[in-house]
Amino acid sequence: xxxxxxxxxxxxxxxxxxxxxxxxxxxxxxxxxxxxxxxxxxxxxxxxxxxxxxxxxxxxxxxxxxxxxxxxxxxxxxxxxxxxxxxxxxxxxxxxxxxxxxxxxxxxxxxxxxxxxxxxxxxxxxxxxxxxxxxxxxxxxxxxxxxxxxxxxxxxxxxxxxxxxxxxxxxxxxxxxxxxxxxxxxxxxxxxxxxxxxxxxxxxxxxxxxxxxxxxxxxxxxxxxxxxxxxxxxxxxxxxxxxxxxxxxxxxxxxxxxxxxxxxxxxxxxxxxxxxxxxxxxxxxxxxxxxxxxxxxxxxxxxxxxxxxxxxxxxxxxxxxxxxxxxxxxxxxxxxxxxxxxxxxxxxxxxxxxxxxxxxxxxxxxxxxxxxxxxxxxxxxxxxxxxxxxxxxxxxxxxxxxxxxxxxxxxxxxxxxxxxxxxxxxxxxxxxxxxxxxxxxxxxxxxxxxxxxxxxxxxxxxxxxxxxxxxxxxxxxxxxxxxxxxxxxxxxxxxxxxxxxxxxxxxxxxxxxxxxxxxxxxxxxxxxxxxxxxxxxxxxxxxxxxxxxxxxxxxxxxxxxxxxxxxxxxx
Numbered sequence: 009x010x011x012x013x014x015x016x017x018x019x020x021x022x023x024x025x026x027x028x029x030x031x032x033x034x035x036x037x038x039x040x041x042x043x044x045x046x047x048x049x050x051x052x053x054x055x056x057x058x059x060x061x062x063x064x065x066x067x068x069x070x071x072x073x074x075x076x077x078x079x080x081x082x083x084x085x086x087x088x089x090x091x092x093x094x095x096x097x098x099x100x101x102x103x104x105x106x107x108x109x110x111x112x113x114x115x116x117x118x119x120x121x122x123x124x125x126x127x128x129x130x131x132x133x134x135x136x137x138x139x140x141x142x143x144x145x146x147x148x149x150x151x152x153x154x155x156x157x158x159x160x161x162x163x164x165x166x167x168x169x170x171x172x173x174x175x176x177x178x179x180x181x182x183x184x185x186x187x188x189x190x191x192x193x194x195x196x197x198x199x200x201x202x203x204x205x206x207x208x209x210x211x212x213x214x215x216x217x218x219x220x221x222x223x224x225x226x227x228x229x230x231x232x233x234x235x236x237x238x239x240x241x242x243x244x245x246x247x248x249x250x251x252x253x254x255x256x257x258x259x260x261x262x263x264x265x266x267x268x269x270x271x272x273x274x275x276x277x278x279x280x281x282x283x284x285x286x287x288x289x290x291x292x293x294x295x296x297x298x299x300x301x302x303x304x305x306x307x308x309x310x311x312x313x314x315x316x317x318x319x320x321x322x323x324x325x326x327x328x329x330x331x332x333x334x335x336x337x338x339x340x341x342x343x344x345x346x347x348x349x350x351x352x353x354x355x356x357x358x359x360x361x362x363x364x365x366x367x368x369x370x371x372x373x374x375x376x377x378x379x380x381x382x383x384x385x386x387x388x389x390x391x392x393x394x395x396x397x398x399x400x401x402x403x404x405x406x407x408x409x410x411x412x413x414x415x416x417x418x419x420x421x422x423x424x425x426x427x428x429x430x431x432x433x434x435x436x437x438x439x440x441x442x443x444x445x446x447x448x449x450x451x452x453x454x455x456x457x458x459x460x461x462x463x464x465x466x467x468x469x470x471x472x473x474x475x476x477x478x479x480x481x482x483x484x485x486x487x488x489x490x491x492x493x494x495x496x497x498x499x500x501x502x503x504x505x506x507x508x509x510x511x512x513x514x515x516x517x518x519x520x521x522x523x524x525x526x527x528x529x530x531x532x533x534x535x536x537x538x539x540x541x542x543x544x545x546x547x548x549x550x551x552x553x554x555x556x557x558x559x560x561x562x563x564x565x566x567x568x569x570x571x572x573x574x575x576x577x578x579x
Contacts, residue, residue, distance in 0.1 A: 014228070014229065014232055015228040015231055015232050016228040016232075019200055019203075020062055021059065021062055021063075022066065023066060023081050024037065024038055024063075024066055024070070024081060025079075025081070027063055027066070028188055028192055028193075028196050029058070029059075029186060029187075029188035029192045029193075030058070030063065030186065033183050033184075033186075036183070037063070037067055037183075038079075038080045041067075041070060041071060041076075041080050042080050046071060046130075046161065047161075047180075047181045048156050048161060048162065049153055049156075049161070049163075049164070049179055049180040050064075050067075050161075050163045050164065050180055050181050050182075051138075051164045051166070051172075051176075051177065051180035051181065051183065052064060052163065052164070052165045052185060053165070053167070053169040053182065053184055054184055054185025054186065054187075055167060055185070055221075055223060056167055056223050056225065056226070057220075057224050057225030057226050057227075058186065058187060058222065058224065059224065060165040060166075061134065061165055063185075064132075064134045064163040064165060065092075065100070066082075067132075067163065068099075068100045068130075068132035068134065068163065069082050069088075069092045069100070070082045071130055071132070071161070072097075072099050072100070072127075072128035072129060072130055073088055073089055073128075074087065074088055074089075074127075074128070087127055088128045091127065097127075098125070098126055098127075099126070099127060099128045099130065099131055100131075100132045100134065101120070101131070101132070101133045101134065102136065103133070103134070103135050103136070104135075104136050105135050105137045105138045105139070105140045105141050106136075106137045109141045109142050109145055110145060111144045111145050111148050113145065114141070114145045114149050117149075117152075118148075118149075121152060121156060121157060121160045124159050125159055130160070130161050131159050131160050132161050132162075132163060133160065133161070133163070134163045134165065135162065135163070135164050135165070136165045137167070138164040138165065138172065138176075139166045139168045139169070139172050143173075146172075146173050146175075146176060149176070150175055150176070150179070153179050153180075154179050162180075164176075164180060169184075186222075187221070187222025187223070188222050188223070188227075189222075190217040190218060190315035191315065193213075193216075193220060193222075193224060193227050194210065194213045194214055196227075197216065197217070197227060197231055198210075198213060200228070200231070201213075204235075205240060206235060206240050206241070207240060207241045207242065208241075208242035209243050209244050210317045210318065211244040211317035211319060212234075212242045212243055212244045212247040213242070214316055214317045215244065215247045215248060215253060216231055216234065216247065216251075217315075218315070219253070230251070233251075234246070234251070237250040238250070244317075252286075254281065254290070254294055256298075256316075256320055256323070258277060258280075258281060259294065259295060259298035260298075260327060261273075261277055262277055262278075262295065262364075263298070263299070263302065263327055264327075265277065265368060266335075266339065266367045266368050266370065267330060267371060269369065269371060269372040270368060271364070271365055271368045271369075274365075274367070274368055275361060275364060278291070278361065278364060288350075288356055288357060288360055289347075289350050291360070292343060292350065292360055292363070293347060295343050296343040296347060299336060299340050300340065301314055301324055302324055302327055302331060302336060303328070303333075303340070304324075305321070305324040305325045305328040306331075306333065306336075308325075311324070311325055335370055338370050339367055339370065342363055342366050342367055342370075343363065343367070345363075346359060346360060346363040348509075458533040458534060459531050459533045459534075460499075460500060460533065460534045461530065461531035461532050462499065462532075463496075463530045463532065464496075465495070465496050468494055468496055468530070469493055471525070471526060471529045471530060472493065472494055472526075474529070475522060475525050475526070478525075492504060492505070492506065492511075494537075497538075500532055500534040500535050500536060501535075501536050501538065502526075502535065502536065502537050502538065503537075503539075503540060504537065504538070504539050504540065505540050505542045506539060506541055506542065507541075507542055507543070509541060512539055515539055519537065523535065523537060557571070
């Protein structure tokens with residue numbers, strides 16, 4: 009127990025070949041040693057836990073090795089290598105700039121640089137977290153870093169390169185370390201597990217690799233934590249339980265609920281997730297990522313982009329086969345919109361629940377038709393359709409009331425209101441004949457083809473302006489339909505660029521009425537509207553009231569005449 013060493017220290021790389029995920033960088037350093045082209049200053053930068061300090065130690069050890077191997081690795085047998093391995097080497101000096109960041113510390117370092125090495129060729133100075141040096145310390149270090157003694161080599165390491173002065177950067181060879189890929193992390197963890205006699209499921213190691221976010225040190229620390237919890241057998245279930253990670257299975261069940269239109273199941277799953285202590289925002293972000301992964305698996309060529317285990321990847325592929333492209337596009341749009349509105353919402357749970365309900369209703373009519381049930385009627389508002397007259401209402405009541413004295417043939421009730429051409433009295437025979445006629449016309453209506461009449465940009469703008477003049481709540485939407493013009497981006501596709509998120513919400517509220525109006529006026533049943541939120545730029549500056557009047561006078565000549573007649577022209 010007293011001799012226990014964490015895996016991050018126990019299995020730290022000791023040779024260039026054992027460094028994980030930095031092949032190009034390691035090859036460059038080995039070639040520099042081979043060709044004897046060593047620089048006087050290096051800067052190793054990159055995320056945490058990717059091997060910056062470790063590579064610096066291996067490099068310092070190798071260039072001081074008295075008997076290097078043919079592959080340009082340290083021999084680990086000479087006095088210099090043995091002194092380094094036993095941590096008693098006087099040639100390699102490590103310091104932490106986080107705690108030694110003053111001018112006095114740099115002056116002490118400069119004095120130490122003058123002393124030549126006792127064993128080996130070079131005195132290597134490794135300064136970790138170099139971005140923590142003060143401004144004065146950087147300035148004091150400039151001259152020595154540019155022209156050090158022939159035996160001195162500086163290796164600076166940092167996670168925040170942007171905080172280092174450009175004058176320091178120009179004096180160093182800069183090496184950018186990459187994040188370690190999930191596959192490389194999983195392979196290394198499997199190797200360590202085999203050395204420790206631990207059995208681990210590949211799916212469990214993939215979860216640990218994702219959790220580490222490209223850092224091998226984080227992955228090894230998490231691995232030790234999971235081993236303490238699971239023992240010698242690491243399973244996927246134990247890993248997600250110990251690390252409090254949302255299981256993939258929840259998202260698979262949610263998508264299945266969306267496909268079947270099962271609203272109660274989706275709400276119950278969301279409630280279960282909240283009861284387990286998971287954050288609601290992380291849930292909706294994870295749902296968007298899951299839908300993206302399902303979309304990626306629609307093609308077998310892109311399925312390899314998923315950095316998950318083989319069994320989970322197969323589950324993604326199977327669910328992708330059950331989802332249509334249109335469903336995934338709409339689902340991604342809804343989940344992404346929920347993510348954007350989450351921070352501004354006061355009732356965050358209700359926002360997500362409404363999103364789940366909308367997701368369940370994407371395919372609800374189609375599912376109902378496949379099951380042979382009557383789908384929910386979608387109410388479409390048409391501004392040109394006249395309201396039902398009192399005679400129509402009375403006729404509907406008469407038709408629906410089963411109190412006829414004359415026997416009638418049983419027919420299917422009409423789905424549309426009965427139209428009457430005269431305002432006179434209505435008899436039972438007239439109503440019966442009208443029902444018969446409409447029943448005969450219902451069947452061909454189901455078989456009609458969708459219209460797709462071509463239209464121009466000018467026609468689109470004219471219909472758009474008319475809708476703005478005829479829409480209810482005109483006082484709220486008049487500015488929108490007068491200032492924002494749609495753009496035809498395809499044969500039946502329309503794009504509207506909006507700068508204000510509030511306007512996007514207003515358009516979404518009236519979108520059913522707008523689409524019904526555009527469909528009727530343009531004679532095109534395949535029209536689609538894409539609303540794009542464009543951030544404000546420097547060009548969108550505020551204008552004065554006088555400028556506004558000038559713009560109105562330019563667009564509407566009749567407005568200029570009215571201003572002159574009333575004597576209100578500000579100019």
